[in-house]
Amino acid sequence: xxxxxxxxxxxxxxxxxxxxxxxxxxxxxxxxxxxxxxxxxxxxxxxxxxxxxxxxxxxxxxxxxxxxxxxxxxxxxxxxxxxxxxxxxxxxxxxxxxxxxxxxxxxxxxxx
Amino acid sequence: xxxxxxxxxxxxxxxxxxxxxxxxxxxxxxxxxxxxxxxxxxxxxxxxxxxxxxxxxxxxxxxxxxxxxxxxxxxxxxxxxxxxxxxxxxxxxxxxxxxxxxxxxxxxxxxxx
Numbered sequence: 681x682x683x684x685x686x687x688x689x690x691x692x693x694x695x696x697x698x699x700x701x702x703x704x705x706x707x708x709x710x711x712x713x714x715x716x717x718x719x720x721x722x723x724x725x726x727x728x729x730x731x732x733x734x735x736x737x738x739x740x741x742x743x744x745x746x747x748x749x750x751x752x753x754x755x756x757x758x759x760x761x762x763x764x765x766x767x768x769x770x771x772x773x774x775x776x777x778x779x780x781x782x783x784x785x786x787x788x789x790x791x792x
Numbered sequence: 793x794x795x796x797x798x799x800x801x802x803x804x805x806x807x808x809x810x811x812x813x814x815x816x817x818x819x820x821x822x823x824x825x826x827x828x829x830x831x832x833x834x835x836x837x838x839x840x841x842x843x844x845x846x847x848x849x850x851x852x853x854x855x856x857x858x859x860x861x862x863x864x865x866x867x868x869x870x871x872x873x874x875x876x877x878x879x880x881x882x883x884x885x886x887x888x889x890x891x892x893x894x895x896x897x898x899x900x901x902x903x904x905x
Contacts, residue, residue: 684834688832710891711891711893713893715896720801720898720899721898721899722796722798722882722896722897722898722899723835723882723884723896724896725893725894725895728893768834768835772891779837779840779850780894782834782835783834784832784833784834785834
């Protein structure tokens with residue numbers, strides 16, 4: 681079946697790197713997404729990676745994909761208090777009308 | 793920039809009421825989605841629509857229905873609201889085709905008393 685798993689909570693010190701991990705089950709997923717949700721708001725698309733890539737970098741964000749292990753990670757360099765949010769990993773199985781399967785979300789808390 | 797607008801940020805209703813949640817997108821997207829978000833459970837898909845007047849059940853459709861009379865508008869209906877439908881409801885849209893990212897509204901926090 682389809683399932684996406686993430687740890688629920690991560691706490692980091694301001695200025696450190698944060699690494700949020702995700703595992704997924706559907707090997708047919710060609711895109712994998714990271715969304716950010718700030719308090720009281722909807723989900724904002726942060727970045728995504730195509731399944732034939734191992735890594736994607738976008739400013740402070742680095743996405744790593746291990747397709748063999750179905751493991752995805754999001755690294756945030758120089759984490760700031762404004763990065764405090766819930767981060768959702770999502771996979772996009774090939775079948776169906778562009779349905780996304782979301783993980784439960786990782787709450788990132790950044791402290792001084 | 794894609795804009796998905798949900799009609800209310802906060803809504804309080806009573807059990808047994810019929811509740812309408814409205815969502816409008818301005819990017820001519822074919823696909824529209826309704827999710828509910830509960831702590832520790834992430835987002836769960838209630839219904840989605842891939843075209844006007846077309847709808848498909850998601851993972852948790854019980855107690856809900858939807859309406860898509862116009863391409864830009866997708867409504868979620870709680871036929872007879874119950875307290876276990878207290879939740880955050882998120883609408884999203886995406887273009888036709890697989891592997892297109894979904895764009896989300898700001899959500900409606902619904903409380904059923």
